[in-house]
Amino acid sequence: MTEPAGNPRERYRAQVRDEVKRHAWEQIATAGVTALSLNAIAKEMGMSGPALYRYFAGRDELITALIRDAYRSLADAVRAAHAAGTTPVALAAVIREWALSDPQRYLLIYGTPVPGYHAPDDVTAISDEILTVLLEVCAGEPDEQPKTPFDLVLGMSRGWAGALPASSPTVHRALAFWTRLQGVLSLELAGHLAPLGFDPGLLLAEEVAEL
Amino acid sequence: MTEPAGNPRERYRAQVRDEVKRHAWEQIATAGVTALSLNAIAKEMGMSGPALYRYFAGRDELITALIRDAYRSLADAVRAAHAAGTTPVALAAVIREWALSDPQRYLLIYGTPVPGYHAPDDVTAISDEILTVLLEVCAGEPDEQPKTPFDLVLGMSRGWAGALPASSPTVHRALAFWTRLQGVLSLELAGHLAPLGFDPGLLLAEEVAEL
DNA sequence: CGCGGTAGTTAGAAGCTCTAACTCTTGCGA
């Protein structure tokens, strides 16, 4: 993934960490996070058990690293689409493709959270990065006035929405974009849409187009 | 929960199964599904380990039973709201309250699925029941004509949508209701909305009202 | 009143995470 070079020891370390993560992603893709086993990874890599604790403090740290990589990957996909100039509908399709290409990776981020888990700051920073791009893609006229009650609430908000240079309707659109996207994706990836027998991509496109 | 009586043996059996499930819900509510431990439940109930295997074939069967109960509970809440006469906005609020009252119960149904898991038929039947109520709540004029491209696709669909007596726009509305609801709820319950500092209930109301 | 089925027990296999203590190798500084 990255090779910051430096000491040969450091380089080797980074290499092993990457290989561990590669095997971890394989396991996750086939059996989900719960089935992720440090022991099994070690065995696959030809070393036994506790050796991996040199590279990851424990299962949780490995998962945290995987979550970070997943966020990074999504953020990169979103940024690339934005840089190439995209519409909300196209961006939604890009994100959906990203999610479908590895459902467990999506679910690692947006699926059931572990009760005790708190994302470290660098991870929430990536999350903010994604939301910022969303906001730019959803931007409308510069002097757009609030239209709905929720727009007004957003305008008076002291949180994320209030601190932004975007107009309330823009924030509202970005939020709706995000929740509608997650709605279709989470149901589709959890298999709740499949028995209904239609293409979720079509519903998603329409949902996002109506913004 | 239910008491079908019959043999005193049967009655005792049902009683124990219910107590096991009660303890299981407690564990799940505080630490999530992954932390659910038959051993710990047995200890809490004053009996040791493998005794529970008389009542549940294994961890998976217990979880399946919990999922069934969760679905049943949601279906009951939805039916009750419908019977009392409800609007989509009010129904969305009811479902949100249901989810917030026990987030892990919601996530057990709509959160990250276990890769190998396939819901038994009786569970999918309850799921259909919920969708049917949704459809009735979202029903419009009887002879409503398709309005969007997706409506047309829905009208020609051979799956769930095509086999229903509802008009395409009604099916479309029900689907959008469902995905928008899940979008807000899944993000909110996973904690992705909290740092943004606004009331998700307001966004949900607006999203559903715009149908 | 007796016998069958069922509840519960303990023992134990196989798996997991993670700690502790030990060995061996590697690469940096003198």
Add this chain to the structure above:
DNA sequence: TCGCAAGAGTTAGAGCTTCTAACTACCGCG
């Protein structure tokens, strides 16, 4: 170039998990 500290990897083992097997003891139906 040599020596030594740091780090990689090992095995042993504690403590947890699910789940099987074998055994005992009791409950209640005929």
